Structure formats: C-alpha cells, structure tokens
Amino acid sequence: MSDLRLATCTYQEFAPHMGTPVRTTAGHPRFPLSYQLGGHARLITPTRDLLKINVQDAYEWGYRRLLNGHGFQRIEQELAGIAGANELDSPLVLLCFDRLDRLTPPDDWCHRLHFAKWWTEQTGDEVPELGAHRKQAPPTLFDA
Template identity: 65%
Template sequence: MNPKLATCSYVEFRPGMGTAVRSTVGATRWPLPYPLAGHARLITPTRDMLKIQSRDAYEFSYRRMLNGNGIEAVRRELLSIAGVVDLDSPLVLLCFDQLGKLTPPDNWCHRSMIAAWWTEQTGEEVPELGATNAPTPAPTLFDF
C-alpha cells in the first residue's frame, strides 16, 4: 500500500488540499497558518545539495540519495506520517519554491524530482497543487 502524494509550496498550500508534510532542509522562518503532520526526512535534500546550481548535477545527487534510501524505506516513512493523520488524505510534500515564480529559469526543484521518482518507482502519479501563474493571494482567516 502506498500513501497518496501531491506536492505544493508552503505559500500556495491550503488545508483542503490534503495533509501538509515538510520536505525541506530548513523549517519555515514564518508561522504557518496550518499544522505540519511531519517531516519526510528520507526525501529531504541535504544542505550540500542546495549549493548545486545545475539541474542535472542536482538531480543526479538527489536521485542517488533517494535510491540509496530506497522506495521501501521512503514508503514506510510516508505511511507512518499518513497513519498519524489520515490514510485517505493525500500527503502534500511542501517546499519553499513556487514553481514558475521563484525557481530557476527552467522551473525545477526537489519536489518535482521526488514526484517523478515516486511515479517511476510505484507507477502512481504525484500531482502538483501549486505552480499557478497568477499571483498567490495572501491567506485569510477564511482559508483555514
């Protein structure tokens, strides 16, 4: 059994999308208006990876880490996070980058790479819930 997965940025995420899960090296430096269910450590890039500017070099290092951790260990970690909250709700893997806005010119970050890797390993698609081209509205109390 695999958990349902999706990806999004911290800023674009809304609780109705699923269960928020941190997948970043650092925690947010601002208070989130929603709770995080956990930190998916096995898919979090290392601090050294953050220094890599080339997409190919970054993806090579990131996939090497993912393959080293293995799909079974990643699945167990994600299922343990999902089991605490709700197995029917998608786990939304969050990162800082708003695709199409603040990412490198060719629109990449680790969450798109984990989505591709997960699909290759399990055959299950991982939708991107952010990546809008419109300005992201500031959250209001009514959004949460």
C-alpha cells in the same frame, strides 16, 4: 503501485483542504504557517550539500542517489508512518519553498518535482502539483 496518495505544493500555496501537509525541506519555514504540519519526510529531504548545487542535471543525479541510497521501501515506510499518524484518507502533500510559477529557466525546478518523477517511476502513480504550475521546463538528462 503504492497505497499512498501523494501530491506536492509550496508552504505558501498550501491550504488544509488539499491534504496533510508534510515538510520536505532542510530548514523550517521562517514565516508563520496557518496550518499544522503533519510530519517531516526526512528521507526525501535534500541535504545541505545538495542545496548548493545549481545545475539541474547534477542536482537531480545527486538527489536520485540520495533517494536510491535510502531505498524505495524505507521511503514508503516513512511516508506511510506519517499518513498513519494523520488522516489516512487524506493525501500527503509534500511541501517546499519554491513557487514554480516564479522560477525562470534554467532554474525552474526544485526537489519536489524530482521526487515526484522518481516516485512515479517506482510506482506508476502520478504525484500531482497543487501549486501554481511552472513554465515549460527544458528536458533533463533523466527524461530520455
């Protein structure tokens, strides 16, 4: 269990009342934001090589390898540092570009969903999605 409160959303759907917006993408948004980012969670940002993988199971395997390589403690420390530099009572909202309601199978996934599942496995804490919800996704290798 962690003291951090986390949620996920897209840059486009985020609103300041949701919490502290945190970048988790390899690139900056190429459109103006109506809010200020609270930080960049570099340890959970997928690498450019990972972004080239289009098969969900292969991507998730590589992304989990990245997360496990950094280690839970380092990731938690980075996120706690971002929280400490912002409003401590506010959840950190981990942002990316993919609107889940616009994705279609088999491409209806993104790294923030894989991170949320990994975080829940590590802490037991759910990480809610604050954007539009995705269509029912097929099970992955790690759902067993």
